[in-house]
Amino acid sequence: MTVGPMFDEWYPVGIFGQLDAAGRKTMLMGEPIVVARDDNGDAKVTDGTGRSLPVCVRYGHVWTSLGDPKKKLFAIPEADQPGRRFVDVGVVRVRCSPLRAVENFLDIAHFPFVHTDILGAEPHTEVQAYKVEIREDVDEVWATQVEFYQPQAAKSASGGITTQYMYRVAGPTSTVLYKTCPPRPSEWDVITLFVQPLAEDLCDVWPWMALFDDDTPMTDLIHFQQTIFLQDRSILENQVPRLLPLDPGMEMPTRADLTSVAYRRWLKRHNFTYGAQLVAQ
Amino acid sequence: MTGSWVPVALSSDLPSGTVLPARIPAGPLALWRSQSGRVAASADRCPHRGMSLSHGFVRGETLSCIYHGWSYGQAGNCLRIPAHPGLTPPEAIRTVTHPVAEADGVVWVAVGEPAATPPGLAGLVPLRSITAFVDIAAIEAAAGAKATAEGLLDAGDIRLLLSSTREGETLIHVLIAADAGPAERIAAARTAEALRRRAEDIQKKGAAQ
Amino acid sequence: MMKLYDYILSPSCYKVRLMAALTGTTLDLRAVDFHPGLEHRGPELLALNPAGSIPILEDGDVLLTESSAMLVYLAAKAAPDWLAGSDAKEAARVQQWLSFSGRLTSSLGGARLHEMLLRPGDIGALQSSGIAALRELELGLVEQAERGQKFLAADRPTVADIACFPYVALAPDGGVSLDPYPAIRLWSRRLRSLPGFIEMPGIHRLHELKPEPQLEKSET
Numbered sequence: 001m002t003v004g005p006m007f008d009e010w011y012p013v014g015i016f017g018q019l020d021a022a023g024r025k026t027m028l029m030g031e032p033i034v035v036a037r038d039d040n041g042d043a044k045v046t047d048g049t050g051r052s053l054p055v056c057v058r059y060g061h062v063w064t065s066l067g068d069p070k071k072k073l074f075a076i077p078e079a080d081q082p083g084r085r086f087v088d089v090g091v092v093r094v095r096c097s098p099l100r101a102v103e104n105f106l107d108i109a110h111f112p113f114v115h116t117d118i119l120g121a122e123p124h125t126e127v128q129a130y131k132v133e134i135r136e137d138v139d140e141v142w143a144t145q146v147e148f149y150q151p152q153a154a155k156s157a158s159g160g161i162t163t164q165y166m167y168r169v170a171g172p173t174s175t176v177l178y179k180t181c182p183p184r185p186s187e188w189d190v191i192t193l194f195v196q197p198l199a200e201d202l203c204d205v206w207p208w209m210a211l212f213d214d215d216t217p218m219t220d221l222i223h224f225q226q227t228i229f230l231q232d233r234s235i236l237e238n239q240v241p242r243l244l245p246l247d248p249g250m251e252m253p254t255r256a257d258l259t260s261v262a263y264r265r266w267l268k269r270h271n272f273t274y275g276a277q278l279v280a281q
Numbered sequence: 282m283t284g285s286w287v288p289v290a291l292s293s294d295l296p297s298g299t300v301l302p303a304r305i306p307a308g309p310l311a312l313w314r315s316q317s318g319r320v321a322a323s324a325d326r327c328p329h330r331g332m333s334l335s336h337g338f339v340r341g342e343t344l345s346c347i348y349h350g351w352s353y354g355q356a357g358n359c360l361r362i363p364a365h366p367g368l369t370p371p372e373a374i375r376t377v378t379h380p381v382a383e384a385d386g387v388v389w390v391a392v393g394e395p396a397a398t399p400p401g402l403a404g405l406v407p408l409r410s411i412t413a414f415v416d417i418a419a420i421e422a423a424a425g426a427k428a429t430a431e432g433l434l435d436a437g438d439i440r441l442l443l444s445s446t447r448e449g450e451t452l453i454h455v456l457i458a459a460d461a462g463p464a465e466r467i468a469a470a471r472t473a474e475a476l477r478r479r480a481e482d483i484q485k486k487g488a489a490q
Numbered sequence: 491m492m493k494l495y496d497y498i499l500s501p502s503c504y505k506v507r508l509m510a511a512l513t514g515t516t517l518d519l520r521a522v523d524f525h526p527g528l529e530h531r532g533p534e535l536l537a538l539n540p541a542g543s544i545p546i547l548e549d550g551d552v553l554l555t556e557s558s559a560m561l562v563y564l565a566a567k568a569a570p571d572w573l574a575g576s577d578a579k580e581a582a583r584v585q586q587w588l589s590f591s592g593r594l595t596s597s598l599g600g601a602r603l604h605e606m607l608l609r610p611g612d613i614g615a616l617q618s619s620g621i622a623a624l625r626e627l628e629l630g631l632v633e634q635a636e637r638g639q640k641f642l643a644a645d646r647p648t649v650a651d652i653a654c655f656p657y658v659a660l661a662p663d664g665g666v667s668l669d670p671y672p673a674i675r676l677w678s679r680r681l682r683s684l685p686g687f688i689e690m691p692g693i694h695r696l697h698e699l700k701p702e703p704q705l706e707k708s709e710t
Contacts, residue, residue, distance in 0.1 A: 015526065018526060088526065089526075090525050090526030090527075090607075091526070091607070091608060092606060092607065093605060093606055093607070093608055095605070095665070109349045109363070109364040110348050110349050112350065112363065113346075113347055113348060113349060113350045113363075113694075113697065114347070114348065114694065116694075116695040116697075117695075122350075122363070122697075122700070122702075122703045123703040123704060125350065125363035125364060125366065126363075126364060126365065126366050127364040127365070204608075217521065218523075219521040219522070219523040219527070219529070220521050222523060222526075222527075223497075223498045223499075223521050226498060226499055226525075226691070227498050227499075227691045228691075229691075230499055230606075230691030230692055231691045231692070231694075233606070233663070233691075233692070234336075234662065234663070234692050234694070235332060235347070235348055237662070238332060238333040238336055239330060239331040239332050239333070240325075240326050240331045240332075240333065241331065245331070250331075251328065251329060251330055251331060252328050252329050252373070252374055253329075254329075254362060254364060254365060254368075255364075255365065256364035256365065290672070291672070294672035294673075294675070294676065296676070298698055299679065301672070301675060302669045336694075338696065338697045338698040339698055340697070340698050340701065340702050341701075341702070345697070347694055347697075350697075409632050409672075409673070410672055411625075411628075411670070412669075412670035463636045463637065466636050467632075467633050467636050470629060470632050470633065470636075471629070474625070474629060
């Protein structure tokens with residue numbers, strides 16, 4: 001298996017604030033790498049042969065690439081907005097394709113069944129029509145005007161509300177969610193899922209958030225997001241096949257899945273197929 | 282006869298309104314019993330996003346996927362997509378199903394085109410099912426006896442119905458006389474564990490050679 | 491009010507939350523940043539529990555650091571039915587499974603921490619000792635069924651069931667399949683159907699316990 005064009009993309013490989021000189025031994029697309037701090041306290045990533053890899057520290061995490069990134073890491077302007085709190089949720093390993101992890105994050109229809117009484121609840125299961133596009137100027141997948149009824153949308157929410165969302169695929173394994181911010185209706189909370197592909201069927205997931213919420217203790221914010229992601233994990237580890245099928249005959253989307261359909265199309269267009277199954281087996 | 286009946290589970294392990302994972306040579310199954318008591322076997326994969334249906338739930342006469350709540354009938358046809366409550370699901374959305382028969386307290390799934398009814402259990406009743414991480418040959422070696430073509434094995438102190446679930450894994454249904462009392466039944470349950478230990482030792486030693 | 495130093499993803503903490511929910515006890519939950527913050531190894535919590543483990547339960551002058559003791563404490567205060575009765579066999583069985591639950595923590599719990607939160611460990615050894623423990627539990631439940639009893643120590647649920655349930659139910663998180671254990675499946679379902687039962691991440695709601703809800707026309 002050659003990695004293909006995904007080789008030259010950026011991937012998260014650790015929380016910058018938790019790195020020490022001893023470093024973190026991990027994998028990136030089958031290659032052993034070490035993520036550490038150098039003598040100046042800067043992040044440093046080396047591969048199995050000792051070669052230094054490109055490094056970028058952003059959104060609480062260290063990012064690297066096995067290849068030669070053609071573009072700078074995608075921008076999240078909210079990360080520089082005063083008043084937000086930044087939450088490093090911590091790593092969770094999942095035995096699934098990194099692409100499946102992203103696709104699940106883009107999905108709202110599972111809320112009533114998987115995140116019951118938190119992000120959704122029967123009988124409020126209907127997914128209203130929303131807009132999906134591939135924005136050619138930035139080369140990103142965007143879903144907008146997404147709405148869903150939620151019993152407890154965020155740690156700062158009390159009681160049910162109809163929550164508005166926007167979804168954004170910023171890289172093959174990086175996705176950003178903009179969501180109704182209960183304390184500040186004019187702003188969006190930012191919740192991301194950064195996925196480190198360890199292998200085609202194994203990934204480390206690094207959720208990160210930039211929220212307007214001055215009241216909730218940091219630990220509660222972390223635990224809310226860990227709760228949500230751990231509910232997803234038991235789904236992700238039981239999907240068959242483990243790789244994301246790009247063959248349209250293999251799985252059956254509906255209107256509610258238009259974001260996932262666009263994501264798969266965008267992956268195919270770029271030949272981003274590490275973690276994908278191309279032909280039905 | 283060009284097929285066979287595979288004993289996938291005991292009837293008592295599948296109460297009304299439940300689903301469990303099972304396995305035939307063609308792959309994993311979601312075996313479920315509706316509220317009214319009807320048993321069905323579906324491929325263990327929701328056609329929507331590939332989620333295992335044996336993780337799902339049974340309401341009334343339908344099996345639903347835990348991921349998005351898509352519901353399926355006995356025949357595998359999709360009946361309901363909660364994200365689109367007004368939509369009648371297209372015929373094309375269905376799971377592969379397999380014929381099921383229930384006899385002598387065992388749930389059997391037809392593979393190919395077997396005889397009209399599953400084989401009998403020689404007047405015995407099933408006690409419990411255990412899984413051994415061995416091939417049938419290792420169980421035969423541990424028991425010092427051969428299984429019949431139907432998978433029945435008489436080990437002297439215990440009688441078994443065997444079914445190979447995949448390479449290196451065998452499902453063992455422990456059988457016992459219908460009139461055995463609790464003490465005898467508990468003893469048989471333990472004897473089966475001892476046989477499994479011997480069989481797994483044999484397989485391990487075989488693998489080490 | 492009793493105060494529980496709690497981590498939402500810890501099966502041992504969940505035992506105490508679950509027991510409290512089933513017995514109608516209200517807990518004051520103090521969230522501990524176990525992952526990624528390792529707060530349980532910080533000075534504040536080490537002062538309470540030098541072993542550096544959670545949960546920790548505080549109630550006035552009572553300070554408990556072992557989850558089985560917490561289950562007994564909650565039950566004794568709010569619902570003594572959950573404790574062993576005076577029957578010698580029942581009392582012994584409760585104690586047997588309370589002790590046994592420690593093996594589930596070290597095997598299945600260790601595998602789960604390794605596979606999910608990247609904690610060190612010999613994953614093969616953790617998983618195979620977890621399988622051995624699951625097989626013992628399965629046999630225990632089969633024998634109980636022969637005695638006409640639906641739960642681990644009696645025909646009613648006891649603290650023994652709550653001590654064993656969480657690490658068993660979450661075994662797949664550590665890469666250990668629950669498919670081979672029909673008696674465990676039925677027992678787990680019985681526990682999950684109890685009035686007052688609460689989930690934790692990794693244990694889904696039994697949606698079948700509610701009929702398919704209909705949307706009122708006025709709500710649409």
